[in-house]
Amino acid sequence: MQQEVVLAMLAKEPSQGYQLRARLDEALGPLGESINAGQIYVTLGRLEKAGLVVREGAPTDRSDRSDRKVYELTPAGQARVTEWLSEVNWPKPDLAEFHLKLVAAAAAGLADPISIIDLQRRELLRLLRDVQREAMNEQEASDSGLLLEGIVLRLQADLRFLEACERAWTDRRRHL
Amino acid sequence: MNAPMNQSDGELERAPVREPYRAGEEPLVRARRLSKRYGKGDGLVRAVDEVDLEVAAGEAVAVMGPSGCGKSTLLHLLGGLDRPSDGELWLGDRRIDQLSERKLAEMRRHDVGFVFQAFHLMDELTAQENVELPALLAGRSPRQARRRARALLEEVGLADRARHLPCALSGGQRQRVAIARALANEPRLVLADEPTGNLDSTATLEVLRLFERLHARGLTLVIVTHDERIAATADRLVSMRDGAFVDEMPLVGGTRGRLADLVGLGG
Amino acid sequence: MGRARLVCRLAAKDLRHHRAEAALLLLAIVAATATLTVGLALHGVTSNPYAATRADTKGPDVVAVEMARPGGPSQLTALEHARGVTGYSGPYLLAFPTSLEADGHSDPVMAEGRATAAAPVDQPKLVSGRWVGHGGVVVERSLADLLGLKVGESVRLGNDGTYGTPAGPGSMRRFEVVGIAVTAALQPSSVATYMHPTGFPEPGLVWVTRSAAAELARVDGGPFAYTLNLKLADAAAAPAFVTAHETNVVSLTSWQSMSARAGYIVSVEREILLTASWLLGLLALASVALLVGGRMEQRTRRVGLLKAVGATPKLVTSVLLGEQLALALAAAALGLVIGWLASPLFTNPGASLVGAPGSPALDVSTIAIVIAAAVAIALVATFVPAIRAARRSTVRALADAPRQPRRGRLSIAVSSRLPVPLLLGMRIASRRRRRALLSATSIAITVGALVAVLMFREQTHFVETAGGLYRFGGPGDPLWERAATVMLVFTVALVALALVNAIFVTWATVQDARHAMALDRALGSSPEQVTLAVVAAQLLSALPGAFAGVPMGIALYIVAGRHTPSAPSPLSLVAVVLLTLVAVAALTAIPARIGARQSVAEVLRAETA
Ligand SMILES: Nc1ncnc2c1ncn2[C@@H]1O[C@H](COP(=O)(O)OP(=O)(O)OP(=O)(O)O)[C@@H](O)[C@H]1O
Numbered sequence A: 001m002q003q004e005v006v007l008a009m010l011a012k013e014p015s016q017g018y019q020l021r022a023r024l025d026e027a028l029g030p031l032g033e034s035i036n037a038g039q040i041y042v043t044l045g046r047l048e049k050a051g052l053v054v055r056e057g058a059p060t061d062r063s064d065r066s067d068r069k070v071y072e073l074t075p076a077g078q079a080r081v082t083e084w085l086s087e088v089n090w091p092k093p094d095l096a097e098f099h100l101k102l103v104a105a106a107a108a109g110l111a112d113p114i115s116i117i118d119l120q121r122r123e124l125l126r127l128l129r130d131v132q133r134e135a136m137n138e139q140e141a142s143d144s145g146l147l148l149e150g151i152v153l154r155l156q157a158d159l160r161f162l163e164a165c166e167r168a169w170t171d172r173r174r175h176l
Numbered sequence B: 001m002n003a004p005m006n007q008s009d010g011e012l013e014r015a016p017v018r019e020p021y022r023a024g025e026e027p028l029v030r031a032r033r034l035s036k037r038y039g040k041g042d043g044l045v046r047a048v049d050e051v052d053l054e055v056a057a058g059e060a061v062a063v064m065g066p067s068g069c070g071k072s073t074l075l076h077l078l079g080g081l082d083r084p085s086d087g088e089l090w091l092g093d094r095r096i097d098q099l100s101e102r103k104l105a106e107m108r109r110h111d112v113g114f115v116f117q118a119f120h121l122m123d124e125l126t127a128q129e130n131v132e133l134p135a136l137l138a139g140r141s142p143r144q145a146r147r148r149a150r151a152l153l154e155e156v157g158l159a160d161r162a163r164h165l166p167c168a169l170s171g172g173q174r175q176r177v178a179i180a181r182a183l184a185n186e187p188r189l190v191l192a193d194e195p196t197g198n199l200d201s202t203a204t205l206e207v208l209r210l211f212e213r214l215h216a217r218g219l220t221l222v223i224v225t226h227d228e229r230i231a232a233t234a235d236r237l238v239s240m241r242d243g244a245f246v247d248e249m250p251l252v253g254g255t256r257g258r259l260a261d262l263v264g265l266g267g
Numbered sequence C: 001m002g003r004a005r006l007v008c009r010l011a012a013k014d015l016r017h018h019r020a021e022a023a024l025l026l027l028a029i030v031a032a033t034a035t036l037t038v039g040l041a042l043h044g045v046t047s048n049p050y051a052a053t054r055a056d057t058k059g060p061d062v063v064a065v066e067m068a069r070p071g072g073p074s075q076l077t078a079l080e081h082a083r084g085v086t087g088y089s090g091p092y093l094l095a096f097p098t099s100l101e102a103d104g105h106s107d108p109v110m111a112e113g114r115a116t117a118a119a120p121v122d123q124p125k126l127v128s129g130r131w132v133g134h135g136g137v138v139v140e141r142s143l144a145d146l147l148g149l150k151v152g153e154s155v156r157l158g159n160d161g162t163y164g165t166p167a168g169p170g171s172m173r174r175f176e177v178v179g180i181a182v183t184a185a186l187q188p189s190s191v192a193t194y195m196h197p198t199g200f201p202e203p204g205l206v207w208v209t210r211s212a213a214a215e216l217a218r219v220d221g222g223p224f225a226y227t228l229n230l231k232l233a234d235a236a237a238a239p240a241f242v243t244a245h246e247t248n249v250v251s252l253t254s255w256q257s258m259s260a261r262a263g264y265i266v267s268v269e270r271e272i273l274l275t276a277s278w279l280l281g282l283l284a285l286a287s288v289a290l291l292v293g294g295r296m297e298q299r300t301r302r303v304g305l306l307k308a309v310g311a312t313p314k315l316v317t318s319v320l321l322g323e324q325l326a327l328a329l330a331a332a333a334l335g336l337v338i339g340w341l342a343s344p345l346f347t348n349p350g351a352s353l354v355g356a357p358g359s360p361a362l363d364v365s366t367i368a369i370v371i372a373a374a375v376a377i378a379l380v381a382t383f384v385p386a387i388r389a390a391r392r393s394t395v396r397a398l399a400d401a402p403r404q405p406r407r408g409r410l411s412i413a414v415s416s417r418l419p420v421p422l423l424l425g426m427r428i429a430s431r432r433r434r435r436a437l438l439s440a441t442s443i444a445i446t447v448g449a450l451v452a453v454l455m456f457r458e459q460t461h462f463v464e465t466a467g468g469l470y471r472f473g474g475p476g477d478p479l480w481e482r483a484a485t486v487m488l489v490f491t492v493a494l495v496a497l498a499l500v501n502a503i504f505v506t507w508a509t510v511q512d513a514r515h516a517m518a519l520d521r522a523l524g525s526s527p528e529q530v531t532l533a534v535v536a537a538q539l540l541s542a543l544p545g546a547f548a549g550v551p552m553g554i555a556l557y558i559v560a561g562r563h564t565p566s567a568p569s570p571l572s573l574v575a576v577v578l579l580t581l582v583a584v585a586a587l588t589a590i591p592a593r594i595g596a597r598q599s600v601a602e603v604l605r606a607e608t609a
C-alpha cells in the first residue's frame, strides 16, 4: 500500500482509521478485501513519524484505541499530496522479462517457448475469468467497476501479446 | 460462485434449473473423430479434422482459433446444420451424425439453440415475433409462444422493445433478441458462433452478462469466439488450428488472492 | 481495346456465375419474342386475306350467275358487253351438287369447267401442282385442307345418290388431284344456299376441264349454272352495277360483298387467333417483368460493388449493357427461329381460309420489331439499375440488400395460428406482393383462356352468314373443328407459358427467400415443411388467380364471341380450377424442393459474406 494513497485519502477531511478504510473499500470494491486494517494503521504510523500527519484530539483521551484516533494532514503532508498528484507515473508492464524468458528457453533448449506461452495464457485467462465475474457483479458505473474494467482491458492486451508471441514462435519453429 | 440469479419472470423460474457443471458427469455432446472435408484432390479442405470433444451437461466451452480454422464448421456439425464427412456424434444418448434431415430438424427444434455472429433475425418480424417463431415451429399454440417470447425478452432486458423491427434495434439488442430466440424452446444446448463479433465493447458486455446468467442457470454452451473476454466466461477453452484441437485448458479454479497484485495493491 | 476486353470478361464472368438465372431470363425473352413473332405473322395473315388474294388472282369485280338448262345461258352473255365492263372470263359451267369422294368420304362440291389456258379474270392461283387438264382436278385450298387432299392423290367425282337423283352405274368418275389453288371469286349466295341450306357456309369448289364439267352436270341431275367473272372500269362502282343488272334469272355479287362474306368466315378464327396472341403476349410479358424485376435488384448491388472497387459508372454501365444485350440478342434470335417454326402450326388453319394468300413469311419489319423489343428489354434491365445505383451512394447500393421484404402485419398474425407449412408459406407469400400479383395474373389469364375454350367446346353457336343463320358447333362441323384445333394449339402454348411462369416465380421466390428458408430450417423446420411452405406460398397467389380466371374467361368468351352464352357447367369449371392448382403445386414442388435442400450452413455462411 503506497503511503501517498493513504495520505491523499486524508486530504478531504481529518478522519479516523475506519473511515479511511471504508473510503478505500468503496473505491476498490472486491479488490479492497485484500487490504487488511492493520496495513492502514501501520502506514498511518509511518506517516506520523515522518511528520506528514498528526493525531488530533486531547491527550486526556483515555481510550487509546487507534481506530478512534482522528488523523489530519500537516502542511508538509499537504505539500506531499499536491506533489504526488502532479507526478506522472504509470505502472510499467514488465514484458521484457517474459520476452527474455522465451528467448532464453529457446536458446538453451531448456523449455519449449510455446508451452511457456500456453501456461502463461492459461493463467491470464483464469485471471480474466475471475475479474470478469467480479466486474459483472458490480453496479454499473461504480468506481470499483471502472477499476475492474481496467484490469480486464489490461489482461486482454496481455493475452493479445501472448497470441502474437505464439504466432511468432510457431513460425520461427517452423522455419528451423 | 456468486453469479447473479436475479431471474425476473415467473415462467422462467418454473423452468427446471439444471445443476451446474461438475467434472466427470455424463457428457451431453460427444464427438469421436469428427471430420468435415470439402472438395477433393488438390482442392481438399479439412475444415474439421478428426476432432474429439466432450461437453458435459451444464458446461460452457469456448472455442478459439485463427480465422478459417474450422470453428464455424464444427459448430454447424454439432448443431446438425451440416453433416460430418466422418466420425461419430452424440447428443445425450442419441447418435445424430446419421440422422435423416427430418430427424435433425426435430433435434434442432427441441434440443439446440443457435446464436449467429450476423444475428440472422428475420427482417420483417418484430423482436417479439422473431422470438415466437421457434415455438410456433415446434407446434406451440400462438398464446403459449407469445407468453414465452415475452418472458424471454424480459429476461434479456428488451421487454420494452418487443414491437420493434430488427432494423430499429442496436447490434447488442439484436443479438440479445437472437439469444432469446435461441432459448425459445428450452434447448439443452446453445451454440453461439462469434456472438459478439459485430458488437462494440459495451454491447459485448450486455451479451456477456446474459451468457453468464444462462450458464449459471445450468445451460450447456459452446461458444466460438475471437474475444478473450467471452472465452474467459467458459469453464473450458479449446484452441483450434487447421481443423484440429491443439490445446484444451480448464478455466475453473480460483486465482482470487492474486487479483490485488494486478492493480498494485499487493503486499 | 483493353477496356473492351475487360468489359467482356466481367460480363462473361457474371453471366457464368449466375448461370441458372441467366438461362431463365433467356428463356423468358425467348418466349416473349417467339410469341411476338407468331403474333406478327398472324397479323399479316388475318389482316386482309381477301384483298391479297384478289390481287393475286386477278379477282373479279362482279360475279354473275345464271341458273340454266343445258345448252347455255340465256342472259349472261349480255353482261359481257354491258357499260363499264372492261374484261371478263366465262361463262363457265358450274356443276353442282357434285359428290367428291376421297378416302371413302363423300362431300358436296361445285365443279367449275375451265379452259386449260389462263383466264384474264379470276385465274385461281396455284398453291401447288398444275392447272386443270384431262382427267385432272384442281381443288380449292380450304377444301383440300379440310379433306387432307394432296397433289397426286386420286378422288372420284360424280353422283353417288346423296342428293336426290338416283345414281346410275358409272356415275362416279376417277380424277387425279393435279393442283391446289385459291380464288377470290365466291359464288353468289343463291347457289350456296341451294347447296347447303344448313351446312357448310361455303360449298367446296373444284376446277375441272370444260368437258369434264359438262359430263358431271349431266350425271348429277341437278340444276345447271353458268358463272361469268367481270372486271369493271371502276371497281368501286361494283355494287351499283349489281343493282342495275340483277334480274330474277341472273344474280350478281360485287367483290365488296364477297370480301365481307370471306370476312365472316375468317372472323371466327381470326378472333381466336388475335385473342390468343394477346393472351400469350401478356403472359410472356409477365414472365419477363418478373425476371427482369428480380434481376434489377441484384444488378443494383453489383453496380455498387463494381463502383466500390473503382470502376467508373461508364464502365459499370457498359458491363451491364454488354451482358443484357448479349442475352437479349441471343434470345431474340432464338425466339425468331422458334416463332417462325411455330407459326405454321397456328397459321395453317388461317392460311386455308377462303382467300388466304399463303403461309406467312418472316419479313424484315417483323424481325426488326422483335429485335427492337428484345433490345428494349435489355436497355430497361440495364439502365434502371445503373441509374438507381448511380443515384445512390456506393455505400448504400452495397448495403442495400435486394429489396427489403414487406412486413405483412395481418398475414404474420394470422399465420401464427396455422400449421407450420402454411405459417411459413403465408409469410413467404406476403414478402413479395408484386410478385404474388404477377403470378396470380398469370394464372388468371391461363384459367380464363381454359374456361373460354371449354365454353367454346361445350356450346352450340349460331353465326350469321350471308347464307342465313348458320349453326356452328359440335364435332363433325369442319369449320368448328378447325377453330377448335387453333384453340387447342394456342391453349397448349398458353398453358406451357403459364407453367414456365409458375416455375420462374417459384425459382425467384426460392432465391429470394433463401435466407429465411435456411433460418427456418436452422430453427428446426424440416426440408419437407419448407418445401411445402414454398408450394403453399405459390398456391396462395394462384388460388385467387384461378378464381378470378373463371369470370374472366366467361367475359372473354362473351366479348370475343360477341354473343351471350349459356352458363358453363360448374363441374368442368371446378375441374379446370382444381387441375390448374394441382399443376401449379406439382411444378413448384421441384424448384421448392431444390431450394429447401440447400445446405443451411452454406446459405447462412454466404449471407454473412
Ligand atoms: N463450402 C466450402 N467449400 C470449400 N471449403 C469450405 C467451404 N466452407 C468452408 N470451407 C473452408 O473450411 C475452412 C473452415 O471454415 P470455417 O468457416 O469453419 O472457419 P472459421 O474458423 O469459422 O473462420 P472464421 O473465424 O473466419 O469465421 C475454411 O478454410 C474454409 O475456407
Ligand SMILES: [Mg+2]
Residues within 6 Å of the ligand: B071, B072, B073, B193
Ligand atoms: Mg466462422
